[in-house]
Amino acid sequence: MTTDLTVLAGVLLDESAELSLEDLGRACGVDRVVLVEMVQEGLLEPVDMRLAPWRFRGEALRRARTALRLRRDLEVNFAGTAMILDLLDEIERLQTRLRRLEGRFE
Amino acid sequence: MKFKDYYEILGVSKDATEGEIKRAYRKLARKYHPDVSKEPDAEARFKEIGEAYAVLKDPEKRVAYDQLGRGAHPGEEFTPPPGWEAGFEFSGGFGGDGAEQFSDFFESLFGGGRRRYAGAGFHERPGRDHHAKILISLEDSYHGATRTITLQVPTLTPDGHVQTRQRTLNVTIPKGIAEGQTIRLAGQGAPGSGGQPAGDLYLEVAFQPHRLFRVEGRDIYLELPITPWEAALGAKVKVPTLGGKVDVKIPRGAKSGQKLRLRGRGLPGRPAGDQYVELKLVTPVPRRPEDEALYRKMAEQMPLNPRAALEA
Numbered sequence: 001m002t003t004d005l006t007v008l009a010g011v012l013l014d015e016s017a018e019l020s021l022e023d024l025g026r027a028c029g030v031d032r033v034v035l036v037e038m039v040q041e042g043l044l045e046p047v048d049m050r051l052a053p054w055r056f057r058g059e060a061l062r063r064a065r066t067a068l069r070l071r072r073d074l075e076v077n078f079a080g081t082a083m084i085l086d087l088l089d090e091i092e093r094l095q096t097r098l099r100r101l102e103g104r105f106e
Numbered sequence: 107m108k109f110k111d112y113y114e115i116l117g118v119s120k121d122a123t124e125g126e127i128k129r130a131y132r133k134l135a136r137k138y139h140p141d142v143s144k145e146p147d148a149e150a151r152f153k154e155i156g157e158a159y160a161v162l163k164d165p166e167k168r169v170a171y172d173q174l175g176r177g178a179h180p181g182e183e184f185t186p187p188p189g190w191e192a193g194f195e196f197s198g199g200f201g202g203d204g205a206e207q208f209s210d211f212f213e214s215l216f217g218g219g220r221r222r223y224a225g226a227g228f229h230e231r232p233g234r235d236h237h238a239k240i241l242i243s244l245e246d247s248y249h250g251a252t253r254t255i256t257l258q259v260p261t262l263t264p265d266g267h268v269q270t271r272q273r274t275l276n277v278t279i280p281k282g283i284a285e286g287q288t289i290r291l292a293g294q295g296a297p298g299s300g301g302q303p304a305g306d307l308y309l310e311v312a313f314q315p316h317r318l319f320r321v322e323g324r325d326i327y328l329e330l331p332i333t334p335w336e337a338a339l340g341a342k343v344k345v346p347t348l349g350g351k352v353d354v355k356i357p358r359g360a361k362s363g364q365k366l367r368l369r370g371r372g373l374p375g376r377p378a379g380d381q382y383v384e385l386k387l388v389t390p391v392p393r394r395p396e397d398e399a400l401y402r403k404m405a406e407q408m409p410l411n412p413r414a415a416l417e418a
Binding site: 006007008009010011012013014016026027029058059061062065066069070073074075084088096097099100 | 132135136139141142152156232234235237252275276277278280283284286287288289290291292294305306307308309310320321322327375376
């Protein structure tokens, strides 16, 4: 077991943190061509589509990685994964709301 | 090592066609995919299904597996006879994500392909990025914190086997981090080779369930029990928030289910979240005759038909 006693302070990838195509590509282990395809399918949205080079918000990383796993494991194309991701977000939102409301009817 | 029945795992017969195997795999993969499934053992099941499919979809591996498995039963102790693979030639290895997590059983049968892949690491290349999920408390996000986390890191031994190693890190949790957000630790991924930089470590954050609060984005929800007289007459009560107790004014004539908003008392951020207090009316149970008399007096003095709307 290795122990690193220094405290590591990372970068928070939130709504304001912006990633470049290269950052995203490296973190996902894919070529930029793949990411451009994701943008064209509406799966990823750059902060400003017309502004080159593109920048992405932190949540793009989670979307891109999930999409790549779904594509690899289920052989869904990016148009399909985009829809799955949107539906998963919606289910997540509804489930949070449901848990909250169920608590009220105990 | 236990024998694994790949046919049973996919729920197909031994003489299933390629098409049947593919359909069975797809159906199970959709059901147990860890990104989609809510089944508690989704991840383990999905791995098992993927392993079974990797063997049965490939005619070479399927023939080899069928020959080896003749007479073997699932769960039974099993050792492949020495030199069994001599008669088979496997094109292609098992490189790529996921393949390195297959079972010992799989590895002892088909591990050869991966060893060739493991040798490919001598080029100069930056280290791979690593990803992990961590659970933190709401308080950690509210105040910011330093947490010690332990990660299981799979590593490849020189002869191509996978071993897990424990790694402990002290990490700063940024104030106001929300569920699903990621912390990037530069240079904490896999080491690079040939003098190239190490990869990064990405930590995706989820919240532990909280005794009192529920979260939606940056907003915090709390259910606040109140008495009928507090609701009717109004009151000032102490309410817990992540930042400590605050005084909240219950408005006169408050109703059960009514929501009060405490602006900016949710998770910090720009803008900070709010805390919502949902009122829940609790009526006292009359225990003594005097208590009952009091209820009867209320009924007499304040007649109320709460079901008027239902009697149209």
